Amino acid sequence: MIANPFLRDEIAFDLFRGLQGIGAAANVPTAIGLLGSLFPPGKAKNYAFSTYAAGAPLGSIFGNLLGGIIASYASWKWVFGVNAALAIAVTAAGVFLIPPPLQKETTEKEFKSLVGSVDWFGGIVITSAILALLFGLTEGNVVGWSTVWIYLLIVISLLLIGIFVAWQWYQETHTSRPPLMKVSLFKNKLFSVAMVIMAIFFATFNDFLIYATYFYQDFQDIGPLQTTLRFLPTGITGIIVAFIVSRLISKVPTYMMLMLGNFAVALACLLFAIPIPADTSYFAYGLIAMILSVVGADITWPCLTLFVSESVPREDQAIGGALINACGQVGRAIGLAITTAVQTAVMAQARGTPVEKSGKVEPWDTPSLLGMRAAQWLNFTLALLGVGIVGLAFRGTGIVGKVVQEPGRTGGEEGVMNEERVGKE
Structure with missing residues (x-):
């Protein structure tokens, strides 16, 4: 991120942006693996996963807000500078706060062996x-x-x-x-379904945020700062919902939590899909949609990550975290590509042009609005698909955050124990 503002070549810029993605791909599974290994099943683990889950939507929201402020009052280069400073702070926190046994120094021989073992x-x-x-x-x-x-x-x-x-x-x-990926983990049907739900959910949630941004910043043409201010309620709601979910996750059946989370995002997408006049006040439906979206995210993410953590042995916590994160990221990318194709096709039809000449979103332009609404209809459909899959596959699986003490089972058996428990309740 430090190098990006100084690069003059687009290819080099894209390559360094790719390094940011590698960093994120390394951080998330490592964090989930740490939480799954350090916290035994119980209230502390539920709180840990709920708090961690709140970080994803909150980070996205406050990151957008910070980016909007910087873009409005300073050069775009400062976006990378501020992010680099935050990355350095997180790195320092990891060095000083991660328990010492997990910071064992690796010898040169061990490092070479580790590199050689990578697939x-x-x-x-x-x-x-x-x-x-x-x-x-x-x-x-x-x-x-x-x-x-x-x-x-x-x-x-x-x-x-x-x-x-x-x-x-x-x-x-x-x-x-x-x-890189243990295929045997997918023998657990619920584990496989959880991956599918994560991909569908993040495709929907991410697309909703992106097209809401298009609607306010490009269609209503209100600028980056005013746009990001409209996302601020999601951050406040996210903190409240994370606290509530950390308590409900040990009391409410998992399938009900997941259905509620996916349905909340579906309603958020629906509010932007139905033909509400574009000049309607933000507080009439936009605010409600923003709150519903983060309610869905802060329910679905902790339930799925905790379920995955409970479904795999302790030694596979990081792999489980990597898979759930990868499914979310791939679902988000593919979902955006498909949604963009739908939006572009609708805009091209409305403008009477080929797809490749459909153009971009224009302020207060009817074809642009139709394209964005079509995209949100697709998001709404995907979210309902997630609700249906949860209802069919997870019904009767019990409460993922509920603690059942079974003496004589420790270490790597915990994952199997919890998987059996979740399947039997």
Whole structure:
């Protein structure tokens, strides 16, 4: 982030932005792994996961607010400078606050062995697959969906994903080398469903925030600061909801919590999809939608992350955290690509132009409004799909945050114990 403001080349800028993504991808599973390993099942673990879960939407909201203030009163370069300072602060906090046993120094020999054990081939294959898929989905809006290589690229990406899964299975079952992803974890059907729900939820929640931003900043043309101020209630609500969820998660059946979370986001998307006059006061429906969105996020995220933590053995906590984070991030990226395609197609039809010439969102422009509403209708549909999947798969699974003491089970058996408990209640 420190280097970005000084780069003159777009490719170099994108590469360093990619490093930011690597940092986030490393932080989230590590944090979930630490929480899952350090906290035994109980109230403390419920509070830890609920508090951590509140950080995702709150960080997004306050980050947008901070970015809007900087963009309004200073150069865009300061956005990266402030973020770099925050990253340094987080790094220092990790060095001084993480318990000493987890900060064991690694020798040069151990480091080389660790680097050598990394599944570089698997990492390259899955990264190439996701990049190809996202590039194909996004470029379809640019070059037109009649272009043959768009579909060829999507097919290649799906083949690469298949190769990656087969390679991970081979490493886990036929070698002693640790795979990037334990395919055996997906034998637990509820674990697999949790991954799907996370992908759908983040596709919906992220798209809602993005298109709400488009609506206020680009369509209503009120500027970045006024736009971010409209997101401020979500931060306040997020703190309150996180506190409430930390208590309810040990008392209310998990499927009910998850259905409520997904349904809240569905309603938020619906308020921006239905034909409410665009000049209607923010307090009439925008405020309600913002509050509903963060209610959904602060319920769904802790329930899913805690469920995953309880479903895997202690030694696989970091892998479980990595998978749930990866599913959320991939779902968010693919969801945005698909939603953008729908928005662009509707705008192009309304303007009577090909998709590749549909143009951008214009202030108080009817085709722009129709495109954004179509995107929110898709988000609403995805959220309802999440509600349906939860109702079918999670009904009768019990309460994930409920503590059941079973003597004689410790260490790595806790994950199995909790998985059995969650399935039986």
